[in-house]
Amino acid sequence: MRLYNTLTRQVEEVRSSSDGRVTMYTCGPTVYRPVHIGNLRTFLLSDMVRRALELEGREVVQVINITDVGHMVDDSSEGALDRMELAMEDEGLGPWEIAEKYTRVFLDDADKVGLLRASEYPRATDHIAEMIEMTRTLLEKDHAYALDDGSVYYDVQSFPEYGKLSHNSLDKLQPGHRDLEADDRKRHHADFALWKRAQPSRLMKWDSPWGEGFPGWHIECSAMSVKYLGDRFDIHTGGVDLVFPHHEDEIAQSDGAVGHQVVSTWVHGGHLRVERQKMAKSTGNVYTIDDVIERGFDPLAFRLLCFQTRYRSEMNFTWDAMEVADRTVTRWRQRMAEWKEAPREVRSAEAEALDARFREAVADDLDLPRAVGVVGETVSSSIPDGEKYELLASWDAVLGLDLERMAREGFEVPGDVRALVEERDAARAARDYPRSDELRDRLGEMGWEVMDSSEGTRVRPLA
Numbered sequence: 001m002r003l004y005n006t007l008t009r010q011v012e013e014v015r016s017s018s019d020g021r022v023t024m025y026t027c028g029p030t031v032y033r034p035v036h037i038g039n040l041r042t043f044l045l046s047d048m049v050r051r052a053l054e055l056e057g058r059e060v061v062q063v064i065n066i067t068d069v070g071h072m073v074d075d076s077s078e079g080a081l082d083r084m085e086l087a088m089e090d091e092g093l094g095p096w097e098i099a100e101k102y103t104r105v106f107l108d109d110a111d112k113v114g115l116l117r118a119s120e121y122p123r124a125t126d127h128i129a130e131m132i133e134m135t136r137t138l139l140e141k142d143h144a145y146a147l148d149d150g151s152v153y154y155d156v157q158s159f160p161e162y163g164k165l166s167h168n169s170l171d172k173l174q175p176g177h178r179d180l181e182a183d184d185r186k187r188h189h190a191d192f193a194l195w196k197r198a199q200p201s202r203l204m205k206w207d208s209p210w211g212e213g214f215p216g217w218h219i220e221c222s223a224m225s226v227k228y229l230g231d232r233f234d235i236h237t238g239g240v241d242l243v244f245p246h247h248e249d250e251i252a253q254s255d256g257a258v259g260h261q262v263v264s265t266w267v268h269g270g271h272l273r274v275e276r277q278k279m280a281k282s283t284g285n286v287y288t289i290d291d292v293i294e295r296g297f298d299p300l301a302f303r304l305l306c307f308q309t310r311y312r313s314e315m316n317f318t319w320d321a322m323e324v325a326d327r328t329v330t331r332w333r334q335r336m337a338e339w340k341e342a343p344r345e346v347r348s349a350e351a352e353a354l355d356a357r358f359r360e361a362v363a364d365d366l367d368l369p370r371a372v373g374v375v376g377e378t379v380s381s382s383i384p385d386g387e388k389y390e391l392l393a394s395w396d397a398v399l400g401l402d403l404e405r406m407a408r409e410g411f412e413v414p415g416d417v418r419a420l421v422e423e424r425d426a427a428r429a430a431r432d433y434p435r436s437d438e439l440r441d442r443l444g445e446m447g448w449e450v451m452d453s454s455e456g457t458r459v460r461p462l463a
């Protein structure tokens with residue numbers, strides 16, 4: 001399998017660690033609210049990388065962290081509350097309860113969109129000791145310095161490769177850059193916090209060699225990735241918004257602490273917009289997977305919708321496209337139910353060719369639009385039904401669309417359709433053929449194919 005590596009700006013073969021397994025770390029959710037569909041698209045990327053590697057018969061060790069200690073909002077300004085603590089105020093829960101609640105919500109949402117469970121979900125608050133340890137190492141190696149107030153900062157000028165991931169050079173990072181904290185006491189304006197002094201009002205804080213405080217956000221991922229995957233691992237994924245500063249800072253920390261390159265391949269997913277607009281609370285378009293379900297769509301159809309855009313490109317989510325994806329998944333499942341009984345034959349050359357094309361598309365930097373095209377082509381091809389069934393069932397290991405659902409459970413005929421079927425049988429018994437034809441047309445408009453059998457009218461969903 002080949003993936004685009006943000007670090008080298010090239011599509012490269014994914015190599016395995018020494019024991020043949022592929023090790024992968026994904027920046028997980030900050031658990032103070034439910035994740036939105038844009039976050040889910042990013043998590044789906046790591047799920048797809050994993051499934052694609054597994055399709056090639058490789059074993060993947062996947063770690064997704066849970067950020068349950070606050071960061072981001074105004075950490076720099078005195079006395080400001082972080083996001084965890086703001087959520088706590090809103091919901092009247094303690095910080096640990098908020099984290100517990102939204103960790104559960106995240107795992108549920110991940111299940112709903114068919115994300116395979118990771119090997120580990122380490123929580124930041126369970127790894128404060130590892131973060132302190134790494135901070136101590138960085139101080140020893142002169143990659144960091146402590147301020148009088150008990151904060152510790154990373155010294156970016158001590159790491160000559162700083163900027164290699166985001167292609168930011170220090171002279172390009174002007175003071176006042178929106179991602180840089182302003183603090184006159186820093187040696188360089190791009191220096192970032194490894195450890196911060198806690199305000200007295202702060203609830204989540206820990207003892208450290210530098211006094212009571214809490215870790216910076218970036219050190220969390222360095223400490224946990226190295227702990228669970230070792231000081232050399234294969235793939236690190238995240239959203240494109242994490243390239244700078246989060247992942248740039250992670251490289252400076254991890255590589256600085258261990259003395260060599262830790263991550264081989266950095267993979268980043270593009271943004272998701274809703275009806276061409278940026279998702280924002282103020283616009284009211286921040287959707288969760290529950291919003292998708294409430295509108296009557298199968299959450300797995302959201303996967304198919306995501307597959308139609310290359311993972312590095314910006315995706316435009318629309319409810320119309322969601323509806324089309326939902327119909328497509330349903331239709332494929334219906335066809336699978338029809339093909340179920342067909343004999344499974346020795347594969348024809350045509351089926352082999354389709355299979356090879358599907359696998360090649362997936363392996364080619366996850367070219368899922370092309371892979372989905374091959375699925376569509378297969379469905380309407382003239383290969384025997386049994387072969388179609390086998391191909392789609394095997395591809396579903398990577399697509400994760402539960403394509404065998406109706407083959408397993410059968411499809412249900414809704415009540416209004418059943419009533420028309422009975423009415424048609426009655427019309428036919430009374431030899432009222434015009435009425436019978438009218439009812440056939442009506443059923444057709446409703447998406448049902450009508451077949452006459454010796455037991456009367458039978459229907460199945462139209463292909």
Ligand SMILES: [Zn+2]
Nearest residue numbers: 027028221246
């Ligand atoms: Zn991270």
